[in-house]
Structure formats: structure tokens, C-alpha cells
Amino acid sequence: MTSSVKVLSFWRSPFGVRVLIALKEKGVEYEYIEEQDLLETKSKLLLESNPVHKKVPVLIHNGKPVCESLIILQYIDETWPSHDNNGFLPPDPYERAVVRFWADYADKKIFEAIRLILKNAEGELVEQGKKIMKESMATLDKALKDVARDGPYFGGKNINLVDITLASYLCWIETLETLGNFKSLEESTCPHLCEWAKVVVQHPSVKEGLATIPAQKVLESARELRKKYFGILE
Amino acid sequence: MTSSVKVLSFWRSPFGVRVLIALKEKGVEYEYIEEQDLLETKSKLLLESNPVHKKVPVLIHNGKPVCESLIILQYIDETWPSHDNNGFLPPDPYERAVVRFWADYADKKIFEAIRLILKNAEGELVEQGKKIMKESMATLDKALKDVARDGPYFGGKNINLVDITLASYLCWIETLETLGNFKSLEESTCPHLCEWAKVVVQHPSVKEGLATIPAQKVLESARELRKKYFGILE
Incomplete structure (x- = not known):
């Protein structure tokens, strides 16, 4: 079939x-x-x-x-299980729980920040969004540093659930930083995550996937959304 | 060991x-x-x-x-996998995705309603909480009716991830209904879910688990929380 x-x-x-x-x-x-x-x-x-x-x-x-x-x-x-035992989740139940934890963390935190920063031009809520971004990037940096791995990714040599979840947000992170005029994913506070980002965007599936969501187009689209739905002009 | x-x-x-x-x-x-x-x-x-x-x-x-x-x-x-292949998730990937979907749905919706109804005595937010409860109970009723099963539970003869997630909320649902003076899990709108609730609370592990969280004590505790943190008196 x-x-x-x-x-x-x-x-x-x-x-x-x-x-x-x-x-x-x-x-x-x-x-x-x-x-x-x-x-x-x-x-x-x-x-x-x-x-x-x-x-x-x-x-x-x-x-x-x-x-x-x-x-x-x-x-x-x-x-579609991977033949080489390198799925998006490792075989060990504890390691699977850890991967699920960080994928869930990245998923929720960054989306929370997107909503706050997109909908608010300034004030307490946008500051809250920036704080979430800075804290979550630093937390993920530490998680990446701490996890035992044999390669550049959260999944080691291969990308896993955390890599895919986080990589999918990469151009939205750039957009958030531009809209909010701040930095969260930066060398001084997240050296491991910055290194990861450089490598993961070159991983073939990630590169092809991210090519469908160009950073400049996301930024323009975000500005249109802010103007149309929240009356925010820049 | x-x-x-x-x-x-x-x-x-x-x-x-x-x-x-x-x-x-x-x-x-x-x-x-x-x-x-x-x-x-x-x-x-x-x-x-x-x-x-x-x-x-x-x-x-x-x-x-x-x-x-x-x-x-x-x-x-x-x-601790079940020897009889009756785990909290079924073996088939599609069925697993369906179970994960409903567990996630029940988890998020009811918690959203708890927060809204607990923190607000009246007004738009508490009405929003009641609406979420009524809609999610009706949606879960339909899900239970539609899922192919050979027993009373979401998992059929055995309880699965959805049964455990939803059962754990049962006495909080009672508390919410009392605090908000409304009904969500009721015979007229959720006949299948009401039947499920009657059976699941008698399932040994659920019965023992729920015995640690008595309905009356949850209600009293919720009233204390509302008074102490949100100034709501009843």
C-alpha cells in the first residue's frame, strides 16, 4: 500500500x-x-x-x-522508527522522560514569550516575555551542557525531540529579539546553546524545514499581525 | 537491587x-x-x-x-510494563497518539477552568471557566462514546492515560461545581462520562488514590485558598 x-x-x-x-x-x-x-x-x-x-x-x-x-x-x-536506534526519543525510560521534559519546557516557555511580546509593544507584559526568554534560554543552555552526549545535539550525534522543538523556534526567537529590542540567545549567557544553534541549522532536515520559514518574512508578518490585531505600530 | x-x-x-x-x-x-x-x-x-x-x-x-x-x-x-500488553498507552502508534491527545486535552482544559473559577468569585473570568468545564466535559463525553473499546474505560477493560488523568480531577470537578454553582459533569449532557465516572471511582487503584484527596476536604481547602489569596468570602 x-x-x-x-x-x-x-x-x-x-x-x-x-x-x-x-x-x-x-x-x-x-x-x-x-x-x-x-x-x-x-x-x-x-x-x-x-x-x-x-x-x-x-x-x-x-x-x-x-x-x-x-x-x-x-x-x-x-x-517510522529509525533502524539505527536513533529515534527522536532514546530507548531508556529515564532518558525518554528527560527528553520529554525539555521538549515540553522549550515548547511552552517560548510560546508563552511569543504571545507576550507579540501582543504588547511595551510595559509589564512585554518585560515578562523578555524575562521568560532570557531565563529559558539560560536554562536550556545548562540542560544542553549537563546532558551526557556524544555529539553537538541534545540527542548527541542525532537530533531528538528537544532539538526539533527548539530548532523550530529559531527564527521566531530572532523576531522576538528584534520586536522587543533585547537579546536572549547570546554568546555571553548561552555559549552552549549558541554553538548548538550554529550546528543545528546546518543539519539537513532542519535546514530544509527552516528554509520554509525565512526570518525576514516572519519579522514582517509579525509586524503586520501586531498592527492589525493589537494596533502596535513601529 | x-x-x-x-x-x-x-x-x-x-x-x-x-x-x-x-x-x-x-x-x-x-x-x-x-x-x-x-x-x-x-x-x-x-x-x-x-x-x-x-x-x-x-x-x-x-x-x-x-x-x-x-x-x-x-x-x-x-x-513497569504490564505483562498483559495493557499499559497506559496501547501498542499501535495511531491509538497512542489519540490517547495522548485526550490526556493532554483533559489535563489542560480542566486545569485552566480550576484556575479561573478558584481565583474569581464572579464575572467574566469565572463564566469563562464554567464554559470551559461544560464544553470539555461534553467533548470528552463524545470522545469516550466514539473510541472503539471493549469495556467501560477510555482504555477499554483497563484504565489508560486518559482514565488516570481525568479520574484524578474528579473531586476537583465537584469542588468547582460547588464554588461556581453550576453543573458540568451531568447525566443530561454527558451520559457516557457520568457512567464512566461511576465505574472508574470503583476501580481499585483509582479508589485508593482518590481516598487520599477527599472531596469535602478539597472544597474546604479551596475556600481557604480563595479567602487567603484572592479575598473571596462565601
């Missing part, structure tokens, strides 16, 4: 980019379906395949939808 | 009760360590074992801490 794999997403979604990176990493061919107007109208296909959250990304495999990006990543890993 | 299993929690935490239910379900002996004063001072053991979130529950297995309740549940399932 030919396997049918479709990804329903919107280009600037970091959650969607994760799914693309994961499929590319596994060498799985897919059809990409772009949601045209995510904030105003949602497609019939999106509403049918994710009736609960009505959000992208959705992975549709042989007609069956899988939702929520970290759940999709684990689905991809379990459906 | 004798395995050392400790659970660091606070009695009224639904997240902590999940871990107790999961360990009881697997027949794993554990030492329970109660945090004495969660909101004002945190124990050295908690700060050391969960330095990132500083939250209960933490499972400490042979000295190694695992944090975040849904991650702990998966760790327990992977560390």
Missing part, C-alpha cells in the same frame, strides 16, 4: 515546521497543504481533521488525522 | 494523585513524602529534584527525579 502523508499547516507556524523537519529527518515523502487564512477563516479540511482545537499543524496519515505538534512528532517517530 | 520509589507531592494536587493511581495500578510500592507548605515555602528536596518548575509531583526512582505528571505516568508505564 502506498502511504499517504499530508501536512496541514500555515507557513509561519513553528509547530508546523517541527512536523516538516521530523518527516524530512525520517525521509518520509509528504504533501504540504497550506491553510490560506488561518486567523480569519479556517478550511473545511482543518475543521474536519482537528475539530477540537481547530489548529494547525495536522498530520493526516492514510486519512487519519494526528494533532498537537509534540504528539505528532512522537507519532512520526513510532510509525 | 531493591528499587526505591518516592513520590513528593501535596495531598490536594490532582497531578500528584495521578502518580499515586499509576503506581498502585502497576503494583509498585512507594514512599509518599508530603510537601508541608507548598505555596509559601518549598522543601529542599523539592527544590533539588525539580529546580526548573519547583512543582509537585516529583517521582524519585532510585535517586533520579522525574517531573511533570503526564511525563511521570509515561515513565511509570515504560519502567
Whole structure:
């Protein structure tokens, strides 16, 4: 049977980019379906395949939808297991728990910061967003330093769930730093993470995935969103 | 080697009760360590074992801490696999994704409602909390009705990740309904979920777990919290 794999997403979604990176990493061919107007109208296909959250990304495999990006990543890993035992999660239960912990941490913290900084031009909430970014980058830097590994990634020689989750945010981090006029991922406070970022963006699946979400386009799009929905002009 | 299993929690935490239910379900002996004063001072053991979130529950297995309740549940399932193939997650990747989706949904939605209803005596936010509760109970009712199963639980004959996650909230749901003077888990709108609730509270591990978090004590404690931190008197 030919396997049918479709990804329903919107280009600037970091959650969607994760799914693309994961499929590319596994060498799985897919059809990409772009949601045209995510904030105003949602497609019939999106509403049918994710009736609960009505959000992208959705992975549709042989007609069956899988939702929520970290759940999709684990689905991809379990459906197309790596032959060399280098999946997105390691085999040991404790190490799996640690990887899940950091993927969840990166996922939640950076999204929280995106929401705060995107929706507010200045004031307490945007400062809170910057604080979250600085703290979470420093915390992830320490996590990367502490984890026993035999290569440049959170996953060692291979990218894992944390690498994919964090890499998918990279151009949004740049955008946040520009909008908020601050730095979070910088050499002085996050040397290990800066080194990681340099290497991970050259990893083939990450490079191809991130090419779909160019930093300059994310920044322009973020500025349009701020103007249109929150009346923020720059 | 004798395995050392400790659970660091606070009695009224639904997240902590999940871990107790999961360990009881697997027949794993554990030492329970109660945090004495969660909101004002945190124990050295908690700060050391969960330095990132500083939250209960933490499972400490042979000295190694695992944090975040849904991650702990998966760790327990992977560390003490069920011999009869009836783990908290089914073997099939798609079914696993579906189970993860609903566990995550129940986890997030009900906690969102708890925060809104606990912190607000009346007004828009408490109404939003009630709406979330009513909608999520109806959505979970439909999910339970739709899932193919051979028994009363989300997991069929055996309890799974969704059963444990949702069951752990049961006495908090009662408390919310009393505080907000509304109904969400009721026969007319959630017949399948009401039937499920009646059966699941009699499931031995759930019954024992929930006995540690008596409904009346949760209600009294919630009223004290509202008075002390949010100035809400009833």
C-alpha cells in the first residue's frame, strides 16, 4: 500500500515546521497543504481533521488525522522508527522522560514569550516575555551542557525531540529579539546553546524545514499581525 | 537491587494523585513524602529534584527525579510494563497518539477552568471557566462514546492515560461545581462520562488514590485558598 502523508499547516507556524523537519529527518515523502487564512477563516479540511482545537499543524496519515505538534512528532517517530536506534526519543525510560521534559519546557516557555511580546509593544507584559526568554534560554543552555552526549545535539550525534522543538523556534526567537529590542540567545549567557544553534541549522532536515520559514518574512508578518490585531505600530 | 520509589507531592494536587493511581495500578510500592507548605515555602528536596518548575509531583526512582505528571505516568508505564500488553498507552502508534491527545486535552482544559473559577468569585473570568468545564466535559463525553473499546474505560477493560488523568480531577470537578454553582459533569449532557465516572471511582487503584484527596476536604481547602489569596468570602 502506498502511504499517504499530508501536512496541514500555515507557513509561519513553528509547530508546523517541527512536523516538516521530523518527516524530512525520517525521509518520509509528504504533501504540504497550506491553510490560506488561518486567523480569519479556517478550511473545511482543518475543521474536519482537528475539530477540537481547530489548529494547525495536522498530520493526516492514510486519512487519519494526528494533532498537537509534540504528539505528532512522537507519532512520526513510532510509525517510522529509525533502524539505527536513533529515534527522536532514546530507548531508556529515564532518558525518554528527560527528553520529554525539555521538549515540553522549550515548547511552552517560548510560546508563552511569543504571545507576550507579540501582543504588547511595551510595559509589564512585554518585560515578562523578555524575562521568560532570557531565563529559558539560560536554562536550556545548562540542560544542553549537563546532558551526557556524544555529539553537538541534545540527542548527541542525532537530533531528538528537544532539538526539533527548539530548532523550530529559531527564527521566531530572532523576531522576538528584534520586536522587543533585547537579546536572549547570546554568546555571553548561552555559549552552549549558541554553538548548538550554529550546528543545528546546518543539519539537513532542519535546514530544509527552516528554509520554509525565512526570518525576514516572519519579522514582517509579525509586524503586520501586531498592527492589525493589537494596533502596535513601529 | 531493591528499587526505591518516592513520590513528593501535596495531598490536594490532582497531578500528584495521578502518580499515586499509576503506581498502585502497576503494583509498585512507594514512599509518599508530603510537601508541608507548598505555596509559601518549598522543601529542599523539592527544590533539588525539580529546580526548573519547583512543582509537585516529583517521582524519585532510585535517586533520579522525574517531573511533570503526564511525563511521570509515561515513565511509570515504560519502567513497569504490564505483562498483559495493557499499559497506559496501547501498542499501535495511531491509538497512542489519540490517547495522548485526550490526556493532554483533559489535563489542560480542566486545569485552566480550576484556575479561573478558584481565583474569581464572579464575572467574566469565572463564566469563562464554567464554559470551559461544560464544553470539555461534553467533548470528552463524545470522545469516550466514539473510541472503539471493549469495556467501560477510555482504555477499554483497563484504565489508560486518559482514565488516570481525568479520574484524578474528579473531586476537583465537584469542588468547582460547588464554588461556581453550576453543573458540568451531568447525566443530561454527558451520559457516557457520568457512567464512566461511576465505574472508574470503583476501580481499585483509582479508589485508593482518590481516598487520599477527599472531596469535602478539597472544597474546604479551596475556600481557604480563595479567602487567603484572592479575598473571596462565601
